[in-house]
Amino acid sequence: MYDFNEEQIQRYSRHILLKDVGVEGQEKILNAKVLLVGAGGIGSPVALYLAAAGVGTLGIADNDVVDLSNLQRQIAHNTQNVGRPKVDSAREAIQRLNPDVKVKTYNDFLLSDTIADIVKEYDFVVEGSDNFPTKFLVNDACVMLGKPYSMGSINQFEGQTFTHIPGSTCYRCMFKEPPAEGTVPTCSQAGVLGSVVGILGTIQATETLKYITGVGELLINKLLTFDARTMNFMKMNIAPRKTCEICGNEPTIKELFDYEQTACKIIRHS
Amino acid sequence: MVYTLDITHEHCPMTLVRTKLKLSQMAKGDILEVLLSEGEALNSVPSAIKEQGFNVISVERVEGSTHKMMIEK
Ligand SMILES: [Zn+2]
Numbered sequence: 001m002y003d004f005n006e007e008q009i010q011r012y013s014r015h016i017l018l019k020d021v022g023v024e025g026q027e028k029i030l031n032a033k034v035l036l037v038g039a040g041g042i043g044s045p046v047a048l049y050l051a052a053a054g055v056g057t058l059g060i061a062d063n064d065v066v067d068l069s070n071l072q073r074q075i076a077h078n079t080q081n082v083g084r085p086k087v088d089s090a091r092e093a094i095q096r097l098n099p100d101v102k103v104k105t106y107n108d109f110l111l112s113d114t115i116a117d118i119v120k121e122y123d124f125v126v127e128g129s130d131n132f133p134t135k136f137l138v139n140d141a142c143v144m145l146g147k148p149y150s151m152g153s154i155n156q157f158e159g160q161t162f163t164h165i166p167g168s169t170c171y172r173c174m175f176k177e178p179p180a181e182g183t184v185p186t187c188s189q190a191g192v193l194g195s196v197v198g199i200l201g202t203i204q205a206t207e208t209l210k211y212i213t214g215v216g217e218l219l220i221n222k223l224l225t226f227d228a229r230t231m232n233f234m235k236m237n238i239a240p241r242k243t244c245e246i247c248g249n250e251p252t253i254k255e256l257f258d259y260e261q262t263a264c265k266i267i268r269h270s
Numbered sequence: 271m272v273y274t275l276d277i278t279h280e281h282c283p284m285t286l287v288r289t290k291l292k293l294s295q296m297a298k299g300d301i302l303e304v305l306l307s308e309g310e311a312l313n314s315v316p317s318a319i320k321e322q323g324f325n326v327i328s329v330e331r332v333e334g335s336t337h338k339m340m341i342e343k
Pocket residue numbers: 169170171172173174240241244245246247248
């Protein structure tokens with residue numbers, strides 16, 4: 001049993017009060033290990049809410065440095081940290097918020113030869129990167145290792161997210177492979193309303209805490225999409241695809257690989 | 271086993287937090303005797319504990335404004 005000290009009793013009192021979380025749920029949160037892929041727009045609110053909740057270990061993978069243009073939405077970072085690695089900036093934000101949280105940083109672009117050893121160490125993965133190669137790589141690695149994850153994508157005013165657990169619909173079931181070059185505005189060209197990443201990130205943080213505590217129903221075999229212009233939220237049922245290249249009946253992907261993305265182009269590279 | 275807890279000097283919502291914490295350290299079937307004060311605590315804690323799925327066996331006045339609530343886990 002977890003031995004709560006007086007500060008923790010106060011800090012987590014609102015979780016302890018919840019019937020569906022309670023002391024046991026808070027213990028699970030304090031023992032949980034969550035990996036955040038991306039410490040940007042989505043990763044920022046996820047990192048802050050999971051740190052506030054007391055998630056025991058937060059891993060953060062990001063190879064970027066804080067840029068002034070990030071600060072319109074990436075709320076874990078601040079003006080003083082422009083030019084510093086995002087993982088260091090995020091670590092400071094987390095430790096200021098809650099010293100209970102152990103932070104592990106990976107100042108790297110996750111690739112097929114490194115991702116498995118990192119993912120293995122965690123109970124749950126939150127994917128909030130800004131590029132398709134990473135999203136597919138995280139999906140493939142998590143499916144192969146049997147790790148649950150929450151995936152999120154943002155475009156301008158819109159967001160979409162779903163949660164995967166072993167056996168449920170995966171990213172590749174839904175999207176097969178990265179979109180052809182030029183069909184989807186990627187990188188930074190599209191623009192994004194700052195607060196919209198917060199909507200998505202807080203949904204993903206909530207899914208993470210639901211997974212850890214076992215509360216409610218996850219967004220599995222579903223895709224949640226929303227448009228902040230109208231505030232329409234829509235939940236679609238999407239069953240696993242039997243022909244999925246990684247989780248289907250006859251998977252063709254047996255080893256992890258990287259898609260190449262140069263500037264805003266995506267090229268199959270296997 | 272019978273455990274005791276004094277929350278007469280606690281305020282809402284820590285009255286309920288302390289009670290839940292103590293219950294979490296007990297085994298099923300154990301009894302918790304909680305001393306609580308009239309007013310806020312007496313009005314809210316027994317009903318909240320019931321809503322959380324615990325069995326409140328009795329609530330009775332001990333002396334002055336102090337009451338004793340018996341909970342079975
Ligand atoms: Zn699949």
